[in-house]
Amino acid sequence: MSEIVRTFTVEADDDGIRLDRWFKRHLPDTSFTTVAKWARTGQLRVDGARATPGDRIAAGQMIRVPPPEPEQPDAPKKRERPPLTEEETALIRDMVIHKDAAAIVLNKPPGLATQGGTKTSSHVDALLDGIQFEAEGRPKLVHRLDKDTSGALLVARSARAAAYFAKSFSSRTAKKVYWALVVGVPSLDDGMIDLPIAKQPGTGGEKMHVDEKEGQAARSRFRVIERAGNTAAWVELRPFTGRTHQLRVHMAAIGHPIVGDGKYGGQAAFLTGGISRKMHLHSRRLRIDHPDGGEIDIEAELPQHFAESLKSLGFDEMAGNMMPMDEPPPPTREVKKQQARAHAKQVRKERRGERRGRGAAGEKAPGKPAGGKPSAPRRPTGGKPGGGKPSGAGPRTPRGRAK
Numbered sequence: 001m002s003e004i005v006r007t008f009t010v011e012a013d014d015d016g017i018r019l020d021r022w023f024k025r026h027l028p029d030t031s032f033t034t035v036a037k038w039a040r041t042g043q044l045r046v047d048g049a050r051a052t053p054g055d056r057i058a059a060g061q062m063i064r065v066p067p068p069e070p071e072q073p074d075a076p077k078k079r080e081r082p083p084l085t086e087e088e089t090a091l092i093r094d095m096v097i098h099k100d101a102a103a104i105v106l107n108k109p110p111g112l113a114t115q116g117g118t119k120t121s122s123h124v125d126a127l128l129d130g131i132q133f134e135a136e137g138r139p140k141l142v143h144r145l146d147k148d149t150s151g152a153l154l155v156a157r158s159a160r161a162a163a164y165f166a167k168s169f170s171s172r173t174a175k176k177v178y179w180a181l182v183v184g185v186p187s188l189d190d191g192m193i194d195l196p197i198a199k200q201p202g203t204g205g206e207k208m209h210v211d212e213k214e215g216q217a218a219r220s221r222f223r224v225i226e227r228a229g230n231t232a233a234w235v236e237l238r239p240f241t242g243r244t245h246q247l248r249v250h251m252a253a254i255g256h257p258i259v260g261d262g263k264y265g266g267q268a269a270f271l272t273g274g275i276s277r278k279m280h281l282h283s284r285r286l287r288i289d290h291p292d293g294g295e296i297d298i299e300a301e302l303p304q305h306f307a308e309s310l311k312s313l314g315f316d317e318m319a320g321n322m323m324p325m326d327e328p329p330p331p332t333r334e335v336k337k338q339q340a341r342a343h344a345k346q347v348r349k350e351r352r353g354e355r356r357g358r359g360a361a362g363e364k365a366p367g368k369p370a371g372g373k374p375s376a377p378r379r380p381t382g383g384k385p386g387g388g389k390p391s392g393a394g395p396r397t398p399r400g401r402a403k
Helices: 019-026 032-040 086-094 124-131 159-170 246-253 262-269 304-312 317-321 333-364
Strands: 006-009 062-065 096-099 103-108 150-156 175-183 190-194 197-199 208-210 219-228 232-239 281-289 295-299
Touching: 019 032, 086 096, 086 124, 096 295, 103 124, 103 295, 124 150, 150 159, 150 295, 159 281, 175 246, 175 262, 175 304, 190 246, 197 246, 208 246, 219 246, 219 317, 232 246, 232 317, 246 262
Parallel strands: 150 281
Antiparallel strands: 006 062, 096 103, 103 150, 175 232, 175 281, 190 219, 197 208, 219 232, 281 295
């Protein structure tokens, strides 16, 4: 075991990241518990000052790291990633539809998970060694697609690029367009679904549902591309938030589940007439700013089952390519409420102005009532017609003459 204190210089690719994240990148064998203990005892320092795992680091700073902890004899050894077979390498390389110095875009097939999990050993993350190519480090995932969702999936080729792309996805500056085949036809050709989503209790977090009280805000736009009678519609979907299963939950919530999505649509999600039972949700287009300037704008071809379904229903794939990407979305429910309140306020203001105007007109013409017609002259109460009380007339007594 080495007793020498280690010193590292923060590189440009690690500028701005958390210290615990730096350890995951460069000293992955060092556990978070060990890093926290070093910080607590003052052994972990950045530019000579005590540091904590949550501190942000900057390029050029010096990180002082204690000697590695002695390995425990009974500690489980970290399992090394097995080398890829020729078939696995060919599989991941056949998915590549774009490659540059910072990014690789894959066209992920349906049925392949993005990351591993319980009972999931075959996934994109396990295959990334096959597309390292000439880069120094292993490619890194920066977003994900559901297992049964196909289409454009971006991976970063460096830590710097990963941080840049991850920020683009989290800030929603990256634009994603999905194509879906849904059951039935939405009543609107262009609409915004604004329904909060939460984990459905009792499902272990594997299923989501609409929850108006406890859910997280979720917004999705849909636009109908073509329709097949009242049976099905081909729609373009744009997520404006990134909740788990968001598009699937939202389309099922408005009564038009995605074809093949039995998880959220049940048996109603499957069509007859030879339409595949696979999920018909495809990440068609991805547009994102590039860390070196410009942007990546890439389209992913449809998987075979989706293309065949469109053809079977009489849809022309070119129609989907004609949809403008930068057309502004319809206003959300909250925006509509704000607009309605502002309109009502303006109407009330105008009515108050009208009432004040009528009052002012009445003051200028006191002989005229509010309706504008002149009032009849009042008849004298006593004396001769046309005059007031006669001069010199004394008071009258009830029921009698003047005495």
